[in-house]
Amino acid sequence: MNTHTLRSFEYWLIVYRRVWRGTIVTSFLNPVLYLTAMGIGLGQLVNRGGGIHHIRYLEFVAPGMLAAVAMQVAAVESSFPVRGAIKWNRQYHAMLATPLRAADLVGGHLMYVTVRVGVSALIYLAAITAFGAVHSPLALLGIPLCVLIGLAFAGPISALSAGADEEVFNPLFRFAITPMFLFSGSFFPVTRLPHGLRELAYATPLWHGVDLMRHLTLGTATLGWSAMHAGYLLAWVVAGVLLARWVYRKKLVV
Amino acid sequence: MSATAPLIHARGLTKRFGDFAAVDGIDFDVAPGEAFGFLGPNGAGKSSTMRMIGCVSPVTSGELRILGMDPATDGPAIRGRLGVVPQADTLDNELTVQENLFIYGRYFGLSRAEVRSRAKELLDFVQLGERAKSKVEPLSGGMKRRLTIARALVNEPELLLLDEPTTGLDPQARHLVWDRLFRLKQRGATLVLTTHYMDEAEQLCDRLVIMDGGKIKEEGSPPDLIRRFSSREVVELRFGTETTPPTVEAGAFNGLVVRAEPLPDRVLLYTDDGDALVPLAHEQLQPQSVLVRRSTLEDVFLRLTGRTLVE
Numbered sequence: 271m272n273t274h275t276l277r278s279f280e281y282w283l284i285v286y287r288r289v290w291r292g293t294i295v296t297s298f299l300n301p302v303l304y305l306t307a308m309g310i311g312l313g314q315l316v317n318r319g320g321g322i323h324h325i326r327y328l329e330f331v332a333p334g335m336l337a338a339v340a341m342q343v344a345a346v347e348s349s350f351p352v353r354g355a356i357k358w359n360r361q362y363h364a365m366l367a368t369p370l371r372a373a374d375l376v377g378g379h380l381m382y383v384t385v386r387v388g389v390s391a392l393i394y395l396a397a398i399t400a401f402g403a404v405h406s407p408l409a410l411l412g413i414p415l416c417v418l419i420g421l422a423f424a425g426p427i428s429a430l431s432a433g434a435d436e437e438v439f440n441p442l443f444r445f446a447i448t449p450m451f452l453f454s455g456s457f458f459p460v461t462r463l464p465h466g467l468r469e470l471a472y473a474t475p476l477w478h479g480v481d482l483m484r485h486l487t488l489g490t491a492t493l494g495w496s497a498m499h500a501g502y503l504l505a506w507v508v509a510g511v512l513l514a515r516w517v518y519r520k521k522l523v524v
Numbered sequence: 525m526s527a528t529a530p531l532i533h534a535r536g537l538t539k540r541f542g543d544f545a546a547v548d549g550i551d552f553d554v555a556p557g558e559a560f561g562f563l564g565p566n567g568a569g570k571s572s573t574m575r576m577i578g579c580v581s582p583v584t585s586g587e588l589r590i591l592g593m594d595p596a597t598d599g600p601a602i603r604g605r606l607g608v609v610p611q612a613d614t615l616d617n618e619l620t621v622q623e624n625l626f627i628y629g630r631y632f633g634l635s636r637a638e639v640r641s642r643a644k645e646l647l648d649f650v651q652l653g654e655r656a657k658s659k660v661e662p663l664s665g666g667m668k669r670r671l672t673i674a675r676a677l678v679n680e681p682e683l684l685l686l687d688e689p690t691t692g693l694d695p696q697a698r699h700l701v702w703d704r705l706f707r708l709k710q711r712g713a714t715l716v717l718t719t720h721y722m723d724e725a726e727q728l729c730d731r732l733v734i735m736d737g738g739k740i741k742e743e744g745s746p747p748d749l750i751r752r753f754s755s756r757e758v759v760e761l762r763f764g765t766e767t768t769p770p771t772v773e774a775g776a777f778n779g780l781v782v783r784a785e786p787l788p789d790r791v792l793l794y795t796d797d798g799d800a801l802v803p804l805a806h807e808q809l810q811p812q813s814v815l816v817r818r819s820t821l822e823d824v825f826l827r828l829t830g831r832t833l834v835e
Contacts, residue, residue, distance in 0.1 A: 363610065367608040369601070523582065
C-alpha cells in the first residue's frame with residue numbers, strides 16, 4: 271500500500287466524517303428490526319416445522335443477513351459515490367491533477383469500503399450475538415469475512431460505476447443485488463431452489479460468504495471448505511480490482 | 525536543468541481522438557517566469573493541450589517535456605510541481621472551503637500542520653478567509669474560482685496552468701482574479717493560461733499563441749501581434765439600418781486606410797493615423813457616427829481565425 275493510495279482514502283474519510291452518525295444508527299437499527307421480524311416472528315413458524323437443518327431459524331438467518339449486509343453496504347458505497355466523484359463533485363479529476371494515479375483512486379476507495387463494511391459488520395455481529403444467534407468465537411472472523419465479501423462486490427461495481435452512466439444503477443440493484451440478497455442462501459438453503467437457479471446461486475460470491483459465515487457463527491467451519499469459500503471471494507476481489515483499475519484509467523486518463 | 529531551459533518544451537505535439545486531431549502537431553516553449561497564453565475559439569485544441577501539459581491526458585505523438593521530464597513516465601513527479609485550475613470546477617460542494625483546500629494539499633503529501641497554515645494564508649490571498657468554514661455549495665461562481673486558484677497554489681507550484689480562469693464570471697470577479705494572477709506573476713510565477721477573452725490575454729500574457737483547428741496560427745507578444753496583424757488604430761463608421769455601408773478599398777483616403785472590413789451595419793477602417801482619417805471619412809462617406817479606437821488583440825484574433833462561428 272503506497273502513501274498515494276492513503277491520500278485518496280483520506281478524502282473518503284473526510285466525507286464519511288460528515289455522515290458517520292447516520293450510518294451507525296442504520297447499522298444498528300437494521301439488524302434489530304430484521305432479527306425481530308425474521309428471526310423471532312417468522313422463526314416461530316419455521317421452528318414449529320423443526321427449524322432448518324435442526325437449528326433454530328434465528329441461528330440460520332442471522333449469519334446469512336450479516337453476509338448480505340456486507341454486500342449491500344459495499345454495493346451502495348461503490349455506486350453513487352464513485353459516479354459522483356467522476357461526474358458531480360468531480361473529485362477524481364481533482365485527485366488526478368495531483369501526484370495520485372488511477373490505481374490510487376481505486377485503492378483509496380476500496381480502503382474506505384473496508385472501513386464502512388468493517389464498522390457495519392462489527393455492529394451487526396454485536397447485535398446478533400445479543401440475540402443469542404452466535405455459538406462460536408470463530409464468529410469474530412466474520413468481520414474480515416464481511417470485508418472480503420464487500421470488496422468482492424466493490425471492485426466490479428466501482429468499475430461499472432466508472433464505466434457507465436448512473437442509469438445502470440437501477441437495473442444493478444433491481445436485477446443483481448436484490449435477487450442475490452433474496453436467493454443466495456441468507457433466508458433459506460439454496461438446495462430448495464430448482465436446478466439451474468441453484469447452480470447460479472453457487473456461482474454468486476454472496477452464497478460463498480453466507481455459507482462460510484454460517485459455519486463460523488455455528489462453530490462448524492472446517493479448514494478446507496473455508497479456504498475454498500475465501501479463495502473464491504478473493505478471486506472476485508483480485509479480478510474486480512484489476513477491472514476497476516483498467517476502467518478508471520480508460521475513462522479518466524484520456 | 526539550467527536557469528534558461530524552458531519549463532515546457534513541445535515539438536510536433538499531437539492529440540488524436542480516433543480520427544479527429546484535437547491538437548495537430550504544435551511547437552512551443554514556455555520559459556521560467558513567463559505568462560504564456562493559448563488563445564483560440566472553442567474547439568481549437570486549447571484544453572486538450574492543457575490536459576497534456578497537466579499530465580492527465582497521454583500524448584498521441586510528438587515530443588513533450590515538462591520541467592525537463594517526460595509526462596509518459598514521470599507523470600506523478602511532474603504533477604507534484606504543477607498547480608492546475610481546470611476549466612470545470614472540481615470542488616466538493618458538500619465539504620467546506622477549508623476542507624476542500626485541506627484535502628487537496630494532502631493529495632500532494634503535505635503534512636496536516638503544513639497544509640493548515642498554508643490554507644489560512646491562501647484563503648486570505650484570494651479574499652476567502654471569512655468563508656473558510658462555509659460549505660462550497662452556496663458560494664458564487666467567482667468565489668469558487670478563487671478557491672480553485674488558492675487550491676492550485678497549495679503545493680507552491682513552479683508552473684500554474686489555468687484553463688479559462690474567468691469564463692462565466694462577472695466583471696468584478698474577473699478583475700479580482702486578474703489582480704491575484706498579476707500578483708503571482710510579479711512574484712515570478714510561471715503562468716500558462718487559455719482564454720477566449722482578448723482583454724484577459726492582453727492583461728496577463730507576455731507571449732501567446734493563437735490556435736485554430738488544432739494548429740498554432742501565430743505566435744508573439746500582444747503588442748507584437750497587433751503590430752503585425754492589425755494597424756495602430758481602428759476607425760469604426762456606422763451607417764444606421766437604412767443605408768448599406770459603402771465599399772472602401774485598402775489604400776483609400778491617400779493611403780491612410782491599411783485595410784477595410786465591411787460588416788452588416790458598419791465599416792472598420794484599419795489605419796495608423798485615426799486623427800487624419802476621421803475628417804476625410806466624415807466628409808466623403810457621411811456616416812451616422814464615427815469612433816476611433818486603439819487596435820486590440822480582438823482585431824488580430826478575428827482576422828486570423830475569421831468571424832464565422834465555428835461549432
